[in-house]
Amino acid sequence: MSFSGMVKEELSRQIGNARHCRIAELAAIIGSCGRMGHFPQGDILKIQTENEVVARKCFTLLQKTFNIETEISVRENSHLKRVKVYVIEISEPKEIQVILQALKLTTDSVDHGTLIVADMLVAQQNCCKRAFIRGAFLASGSISDPEKGYHFEIVCPDVRRAEQLQTIIRSFSVDAKIVQRKKSHVVYVKEGAQIVDMLAVMEANVALMDLENIRILKEMRNSVNRKVNCETANINKTVNAAVKQMEDIKLIQQKLGFEQLNEGLAQIAELRMQYPEATLKELGMMLSPQVGKSGVNHRLRKLSAMADELREKQGGELL
Known part of the structure; x- marks a missing residue:
């Protein structure tokens, strides 16, 4: 398993005790992975991801926060064969309304299927900000193997969402930057010490210790190499x-x-x-x-x- 995968596996097991934190994390996940489907028989809230741990975390949060019983279906990506896609569908109108209202989600004015957090009140407290970043990373983030280099990023579909996330991350004194990549906007951090801070913010404590150990060993090797060269x-x-x-x-x-x-x-x-x-x-x-x-x-x-x-x-x- 990649380092990024290990971080997500660790984060997927963290379920906040406070309802407002679970709401913040769900808002980030569904805001990234969710879409509203409009059909003659009624609307459907669909949450779709290629990552099993994200689907599992979303399923658990929906159950614990809204007492909604649903199922995770597994499909095959039509574009990428052999790639599994995990889908959670909610079709009950009242349940959809409760979720969207609680998470402050609304459909995008341009792409009416895409959902966006319209009110950042869901992430006002520090604990909720941590949960929101955690959810965003689970849904569309990655972190490079620290043995090879330092790079942390979360991909956002548009600049508005990227700026929302950047503001929340910077509230923890982490200098997150934004770069456009094709049609997406990427919020990223490249400095090793600040990536350690990001893991601390998301409360990925095991991954944080692993990264710190790798950083110490790399610094020792670099120091030895410098001395030998000198x-x-x-x-x-x-x-x-x-x-x-x-x-x-x-x-x-x-x-x-x-x-x-x-x-x-x-x-x-x-x-x-x-x-x-x-x-x-x-x-x-x-x-x-x-x-x-x-x-x-x-x-x-x-x-x-x-x-x-x-x-x-x-x-x-x-x-």
């Missing part, structure tokens, strides 16, 4: 510098001889030849009296300058 770069830099120093010293030895150098330069030249892999600190500790890193580096720079001068004047590259 150490490797430092080692390469040290090795390259030592190789250059050896070439300079050999050139000086060949052209001038160490007896032409002052005592300090002669000492460091001989030590570098004897210990080509030693660090500046180690070389300094071998001198008598001992010299610090900056002192050793100063002497080696002098030797390098002497070697460069020899190359310029005599063309004395060491073969």
